[in-house]
Amino acid sequence: MPRQRSVLIGASILAVIVAIALLAPYLGTRDPARIDPVARNKRPGAERVVRADDGTRTTLTYWMGTDSLGRDVYSRVVYGARVSLVVGVSVALISAAIGLVIGILAGYLRWLDNVVMRIMDGLMAVPAILLAIALVSLSKASLRTVILAIVIPEVPRVVRLVRSVVLSIREEPYVEAARALGAPLPLLLARHVLPNTVAPLIVQATFVCASAILVEAILSFLGVGIPPETPTWGNIMAEGRALFRLFPHNILFPGIFLAATVLAVNMLGDGLRDTLDPRVSRRL
Amino acid sequence: MFGYIARRLLATIPVMAVVAVLVFMLLRLTAGDPAAIIAGDNATSQDVAAIREKLGLDRPIVEQFVIWLGRILQGDFGESFFFKKTVAELIVGRVEPTLALAVCTLFLAVATAVPLGVIAAWKRGTWIDRGVMGLSVFGFSVPVFVIGYALIYLFAIELAWLPVQGYQPLAEGFGGFLERMVLPSITLAVIYVALIARITRASVLEVMNADYVRTARAKGLGELPVLVRHVLRNAAVPIVTVIGLGVALLIGGVVVTESVFSIPGLGRLTVDAVLARDYPTVQAVVLLFSAVYVVINLLVDLTYTFLDPRIRY
16 A cells, blocks of 8 residues: 555654654754854864863764854754744644635635635735745744745635535535524534535645745745744755855755655645545546 | 637736735735835935825825826836836846746756656556656655755766856857756756646546547557557646646746846845845736736636637636
């Protein structure tokens, strides 16, 4: 079963990344924001002997080298996992929640449908990264702004999906029967329509999560995302841009982590889609 | 058919109207005086007053929108106080590199992805199929700039076959232009190839078992003519659709790729404008890119009538 293997591999990689993010302080990391002018631009594996105040000597190893401010890249990469996961999960949850509500209402209430879908069409006509960049420019860069800026372009995609599910469900005999029995609208939506949207929504949320992690990294990389002192994979790479020719490790290591994380989430999504929605799997 | 074209054309109007409102609101949603924001940090109070007068900021918001839209439709996108030019001039000067990059990428991606997808579907279930699909998931996951830097490192620094960064206008020689276009185009094409190859495979698989394909084989046609003339032709509509939808990815990718390769195009302009909080430019670029996206997808819709004469709306 290659499909389940895809879920398994994706979930395993993701579990490792989550563990790294949670255990960041215990993985031999140093303060990821600590600037150390003496240790600038060390190559991966470089060592330095540090003498503490009481005279004891300890050897520091920079497994992934340091950046041009002397910050330890390994520590920054490990702590960067936190930001990426927080952004990915928050954007997935928030856009799924907003999209679910709007999608169900638009799919069920005819009068609302036309207006809402025209707005969604308009939002979708703006390429996602471009919209996110424009939104970020509106206020001061912060984690919250970045999450919001990524959520807004994702919402229409969720709305479309939920709405299409609702449109097919609302014609089902059991929904008609419930309506004929006089079930109030909120109950009807919650009991009969909502459960049918869960499976496709979970799959979509996984892909939203993957794309959110990528977009966050892109925003940080372009210098319009989360403030540069915060360790994020995009920020580490942005910092390493200038001296890339001499010290490619600043881009290499966060790049590998970023790609592995997004790959894992995508594999999980692919596998989930095939498991939860066999109709689509036959087509794709 | 003309009815269909007319209806499709009309349908783009509400979409662009929503985009216009959105872009207009972008500036009004920020805290503070829009005139002061547009004028930038170094503006005098006269500058701010002039802008306020020009945009009619003392009038009701609907009227402001009408004034703004009227100017846009006349090609007046306002003035960039950061770049000391009109936004229209600024954009015109940046179109060539972006257009060149997009066109090169488009050709490269379609020329690679469609054969890959067809072969994957043809050899369904084999290691070739799994390889292509694996690469496709991979292409979706590796960020554009990581691919870009990896290529620069390998081909421009280690092997020194190609220039590291920069852009040379087409007018200054085709060789130099092409040399500098190779790496950015490959970089940008990766995600696009992943997308198109995936859909091509799915679409071809769907057609593969059709009766007319069996008939074509039965009459003794070779595999290649069957694949190209019978399978691919009938599988074309979803492929063309996704090429159109993928333009959104392409536009997002252009912004990043131009930054990685120091190409002075519209993508780089977008980032510079955002960093400088140069809102008139940001507004114009967002509007322009969205319009391009909408028009391309309009054209895609129109090709359906040629690709599949059964489609009548």
